[in-house]
Amino acid sequence: MQLLFEDLKEKLKKKNINLSYQRLKVLEYLTQVRTHPTVDQIFTDLQKDISTLSKTTVYNTLRVLVQAGLVRVITIEDNETRYDIDVRDHGHFKCESCGKIYDFNIDMNSLIVKDLNNFKIDDKNVYFKGICPQCL
Amino acid sequence: MQLLFEDLKEKLKKKNINLSYQRLKVLEYLTQVRTHPTVDQIFTDLQKDISTLSKTTVYNTLRVLVQAGLVRVITIEDNETRYDIDVRDHGHFKCESCGKIYDFNIDMNSLIVKDLNNFKIDDKNVYFKGICPQCL
DNA sequence: TACATTATTGTACTTAGTACAAATTATAAT
DNA sequence: ATTATAATTTGTACTAAGTACAATAATGTA
Numbered sequence: 666m667q668l669l670f671e672d673l674k675e676k677l678k679k680k681n682i683n684l685s686y687q688r689l690k691v692l693e694y695l696t697q698v699r700t701h702p703t704v705d706q707i708f709t710d711l712q713k714d715i716s717t718l719s720k721t722t723v724y725n726t727l728r729v730l731v732q733a734g735l736v737r738v739i740t741i742e743d744n745e746t747r748y749d750i751d752v753r754d755h756g757h758f759k760c761e762s763c764g765k766i767y768d769f770n771i772d773m774n775s776l777i778v779k780d781l782n783n784f785k786i787d788d789k790n791v792y793f794k795g796i797c798p799q800c801l
Numbered sequence: 802m803q804l805l806f807e808d809l810k811e812k813l814k815k816k817n818i819n820l821s822y823q824r825l826k827v828l829e830y831l832t833q834v835r836t837h838p839t840v841d842q843i844f845t846d847l848q849k850d851i852s853t854l855s856k857t858t859v860y861n862t863l864r865v866l867v868q869a870g871l872v873r874v875i876t877i878e879d880n881e882t883r884y885d886i887d888v889r890d891h892g893h894f895k896c897e898s899c900g901k902i903y904d905f906n907i908d909m910n911s912l913i914v915k916d917l918n919n920f921k922i923d924d925k926n927v928y929f930k931g932i933c934p935q936c937l
Numbered sequence: 938t939a940c941a942t943t944a945t946t947g948t949a950c951t952t953a954g955t956a957c958a959a960a961t962t963a964t965a966a967t
Numbered sequence: 968a969t970t971a972t973a974a975t976t977t978g979t980a981c982t983a984a985g986t987a988c989a990a991t992a993a994t995g996t997a
Contacts, residue, residue, distance in 0.1 A: 683963075683964095683974070683975075685962085685963085685974090685975065685976080686962095687975080687976070688975090703953095704953080704954085705952095705953085717976085717977075718976090718977090719976065719977045719978065720954090720977095720978095721954095721955085721956095721976075721977065721978075722975080722976055722977070724953095724954070724955080725975080725976080738879060740876045740877065740878065740879040740928075741876065741926075742876065743874060743876040743882040743984095743985095744952095744953085744984090744985080745953095746879040746953080746954090756914065758917060758920060758922075761923070767916075767917075767920075769914050769916035769917050770914060770916055771912065771914055775911060775912075776907065776911075776912070776927070778892065778905050778906060778907055780903075780904075780905035780906055781894060781903075781905055781929070783934040783937070784894060784903075784929075784931055784932070784933055784934060785931045785932040785937060786894075786929050786930075786931040787897070787930055787931040787932070788929065788930040788931065789927075789928075789929050790877075790926075790927070790928040790929070790930075791912070791925075791926070791927050791928075792876075792925075792926040792927075792928070793917070793920075793922050793924065793925050793926070794922075794923055794924040794926075795920055795921045795922040795923040795924065796920070796921040796923070797920055798919040798920060801919070801921060819943070819944070819994075819995090821943090821944060821945080821993080821994085822993095823944080823945070824944090839984095840984080840985085841983095841984085853945085853946075854945090854946090855945060855946045855947065856946095856947095856984095856985090857945075857946065857947075857985095857986085857987095858944080858945055858946070860984095860985070860986080861944080861945080862944095879953095879954095880953090880954080880983095880984090881984095882984085882985090
């Protein structure tokens, strides 16, 4: 996990994105808390360490990280935008009972569809909903 | 198209959902306007016909229709909830240039993943983003 | 028709996210 | 080190989506 964080710092440097204290803290948080947190969760938790933290900074930082391709946005639910440090292709399952979001492996290449022959595809998201084993 | 609308009216009756004027108008709109409209688009257009229409009614109606399984929610973008009268399995592609949302066929069964063996899956969504042929 | 139930409407409220200017911090050059 | 410049953070005000709820209207039923 620590390796991932150091790796991400390198990637930021290479993209000429300043490694400010706040940005590093957000990045560190996302590498450690793998529950696909919302802005509010990130802000509330980080504020315990950084008392002067502004929610705007969290929004700004996440926008920067998403644009840099280091973080992905999850819009599985219309009323909650979530963030994921894992940008590799994978699906998300939301349990409608406990609310937890699970990652699952998926072969995105097996998804390629003839209908989109002449389309330039930049981003693929697969969202499932239902009930998880623990809640069943 | 008219056949679809009549068919949907039947389904509403069978589910004991009142066929109020407003609900029928929303349903009719969704069968005719296949651009995956937002609440605001539905409300603005229908208000031309129904001057007393309330946005709350549109929200209520859509909730009823979604719960009845006659309409599906599309959360491809975090800042815009859209609605689709086509509840059959299919994917959605959003062009990040013109904003248009395209439907595409997809074999959801080929997607089944071992990671979700003990999960009860109720809803499957596939969202792609990129640039459409017209914008390329 | 009269009653009970359900749906609609409008207002007030909540909350996620944005705009923007002031203050702070970092960067670079001399 | 000092200054000038640029970038970042912060806080406030604002916008817009969506909800809560009570009053009104419409509908179904005996």
